[in-house]
Amino acid sequence: xNFQQLFNTQFPIIQAPMAGVQGASLAAAVSNAGGLGSLPCxxxxxxxxxxxxxxxxxxxxxxxxxxxxxxxxxxxxATREARWRESLLPYFxxxxxxxxxxxxxxxxxxxxxxxxxxLEKFRPxxxxxxxxxxxxxxxxxxxxxxxxxxxxxxxxxxxxWLENQGVDAIIAQGLEAGGHRGMFLSEDITTQVGTLxxxxxxxxxxxxxxxxxxxxxxSAGVAAAMTLGAAGVQVGTAFLLCPEATTSVVHRAxxxxxxxxxxxxxxxxxGRPARGVVNRIMREQGPxxxxxxxxxxAPAALAPLRTSAEASGxxxxxxxxxxxxxSACKAIPASELVRELVAF
Amino acid sequence: xNFQQLFNTQFPIIQAPMAGVQGASLAAAVSNAGGLGSLPCxxxxxxxxxxxxxxxxxxxxxxxxxxxxxxxxxxxxATREARWRESLLPYFxxxxxxxxxxxxxxxxxxxxxxxxxxLEKFRPxxxxxxxxxxxxxxxxxxxxxxxxxxxxxxxxxxxxWLENQGVDAIIAQGLEAGGHRGMFLSEDITTQVGTLxxxxxxxxxxxxxxxxxxxxxxSAGVAAAMTLGAAGVQVGTAFLLCPEATTSVVHRAxxxxxxxxxxxxxxxxxGRPARGVVNRIMREQGPxxxxxxxxxxAPAALAPLRTSAEASGxxxxxxxxxxxxxSACKAIPASELVRELVAF
Numbered sequence: 127x128n129f130q131q132l133f134n135t136q137f138p139i140i141q142a143p144m145a146g147v148q149g150a151s152l153a154a155a156v157s158n159a160g161g162l163g164s165l166p167c168x169x170x171x172x173x174x175x176x177x178x179x180x181x182x183x184x185x186x187x188x189x190x191x192x193x194x195x196x197x198x199x200x201x202x203x204a205t206r207e208a209r210w211r212e213s214l215l216p217y218f219x220x221x222x223x224x225x226x227x228x229x230x231x232x233x234x235x236x237x238x239x240x241x242x243x244x245l246e247k248f249r250p251x252x253x254x255x256x257x258x259x260x261x262x263x264x265x266x267x268x269x270x271x272x273x274x275x276x277x278x279x280x281x282x283x284x285x286x287w288l289e290n291q292g293v294d295a296i297i298a299q300g301l302e303a304g305g306h307r308g309m310f311l312s313e314d315i316t317t318q319v320g321t322l323x324x325x326x327x328x329x330x331x332x333x334x335x336x337x338x339x340x341x342x343x344x345s346a347g348v349a350a351a352m353t354l355g356a357a358g359v360q361v362g363t364a365f366l367l368c369p370e371a372t373t374s375v376v377h378r379a380x381x382x383x384x385x386x387x388x389x390x391x392x393x394x395x396x397g398r399p400a401r402g403v404v405n406r407i408m409r410e411q412g413p414x415x416x417x418x419x420x421x422x423x424a425p426a427a428l429a430p431l432r433t434s435a436e437a438s439g440x441x442x443x444x445x446x447x448x449x450x451x452x453s454a455c456k457a458i459p460a461s462e463l464v465r466e467l468v469a470f
Numbered sequence: 471x472n473f474q475q476l477f478n479t480q481f482p483i484i485q486a487p488m489a490g491v492q493g494a495s496l497a498a499a500v501s502n503a504g505g506l507g508s509l510p511c512x513x514x515x516x517x518x519x520x521x522x523x524x525x526x527x528x529x530x531x532x533x534x535x536x537x538x539x540x541x542x543x544x545x546x547x548a549t550r551e552a553r554w555r556e557s558l559l560p561y562f563x564x565x566x567x568x569x570x571x572x573x574x575x576x577x578x579x580x581x582x583x584x585x586x587x588x589l590e591k592f593r594p595x596x597x598x599x600x601x602x603x604x605x606x607x608x609x610x611x612x613x614x615x616x617x618x619x620x621x622x623x624x625x626x627x628x629x630x631w632l633e634n635q636g637v638d639a640i641i642a643q644g645l646e647a648g649g650h651r652g653m654f655l656s657e658d659i660t661t662q663v664g665t666l667x668x669x670x671x672x673x674x675x676x677x678x679x680x681x682x683x684x685x686x687x688x689s690a691g692v693a694a695a696m697t698l699g700a701a702g703v704q705v706g707t708a709f710l711l712c713p714e715a716t717t718s719v720v721h722r723a724x725x726x727x728x729x730x731x732x733x734x735x736x737x738x739x740x741g742r743p744a745r746g747v748v749n750r751i752m753r754e755q756g757p758x759x760x761x762x763x764x765x766x767x768a769p770a771a772l773a774p775l776r777t778s779a780e781a782s783g784x785x786x787x788x789x790x791x792x793x794x795x796x797s798a799c800k801a802i803p804a805s806e807l808v809r810e811l812v813a814f
Contacts, residue, residue: 281731282731283731300664300666301645301664302663302664302666302667316732316733316734316735316748316757317732319646319794320644320645320646320664320665320666320684320685320794321664321665321666321667322644322646322664322665322666322684322685322686322691322694322695322795323646323665323684323685323687323793323794323795324794326687326688326690326691326795326797327731327795327797330797340664340666340667341664341666341667342666343667343670344670346670346697346698346699347666347670347698349697350666350694350695350697350698351666351694353690353693353694353697354690354691354694355690387625387626387627387671388660388661390660391660404660413660449667450663450664450667450668451666451667451670451671453670453671453674
């Protein structure tokens, strides 16, 4: 079964769900343009989820994808949190932030029966997961609605695991991709593989459709991925400058600067490795640090630094998510970008 | 100018020079099969260089490539060397190695006028460099023979630098590639980019031919690279099991095991980051260590451990160079592999 048959879209393009920088508006624009738009739900409360889904459903009659994280929520670790804040003290002083006023929060929510209760009313055509899959009962529940289920693999082992769990397609997420690595069978970032190497090996090892992600930013990139056996592609970074995205001013500025050529995997912003443009805190703390609180608790301490810096147009403490190929980032409507990506 | 016009070969395929695992035999087989065979010279004395070139020249009438490293040779640092040996003591004890009998050696030689004196008699069609380019007088000297000069870029900045220095073509070496990263404008491995992202960005930023390297292991991989604008490809890992390669028994075993799916960049074996299959010492010392002597002095202390372990068929201390896509590794003649790579 090819991509368009599986997802009932005109083009074999998924717009990557990008929590924090887009909502229903971008998803609807992409779905209306013939791709598969995605709504990132990891940072939405159930009320916000309900609202966004209503907006999305009223904005398009085409299929769309909703994306959830499915990590296990750990217990907060007060000692680790205190140690992390300790190492941020010089920044708190510099920016005049009172660390005692930091508000703890869960940051990102894993998919739950509460989310499923909301989702059930909408029964989206496609549900994608990041960090593996939810528990079996939840997975069975969303499949019972007829929703297609997809998830990301960053290694051949993860692809085989997902196929065995019964997903409908696999996203082969190469190391070039922006945002969170979907890795879930290992925490070791040395296991992560470039798209050109990962994709054909995943295609050879599973018998379900494989969607390529990471580094694809042109119709030539889409064609190259298809040549290597991809059924379709997932593109994220290229959409970040579209007017329908909610990308912040500092994030947009970074994407349009020479700075965007240097990205790195960092766990500073969430606790899990994710790719973003190298900025001051990544440089000074090292992009990967053993001091950050576990995912998803890392953002709390950085939040006031980020807010304060962004207020003066400065992205020193912001997650400037981007993949390794930002060359397609243009401030054009998402529908135009979709057409460019499929103009073979 | 396309690849075949530039290099006068039948196919747009370079066999990557791989010091330590191949010599004239593999290079000749590839050149005779219509690709561009490569002789790695970084570990050859001038006498050995003379011999290998004679063998190669008598084995093929087709063009071939000779490859040199062009690092600056640092002064040995006795303190750092002692500290590194200190941390290897448990291994020395375990394997019954006397660390006082370790023989220091230069490991790898940078390209020099002495190498050029030998090379001048052969005037090879192509000379490739790794780690940038040699000093201007040496570069001018080899160009005066009519040899084409190529070198590896791991970032867009390195590609622009090489073009400005007057190379004839650029190898865009993606992060997937096995062996040494050619990086020379930065020592920071977070700057390294996957082939699918690097290649189109390099193609867009230079006006000379670009050769794709890293993760290519099939005719589909070659076609994908050409779709992204590559003039040709460089393939290394796929040749490691060919009978013409001198790949060791433990290295061949690793390449044929499930172990080969996990590679990492490591500086333990030479002092510079290079990709190999993760083995015991990489796991125990961390693949990247701040303790290793500077390139090219790292191999001396490990050499007796490697020799001792390999004698009992064990690769715990051996550099098991491999890229992130070893799926094309087959024990077939190099000529057959060349034909498979161009069978579109």
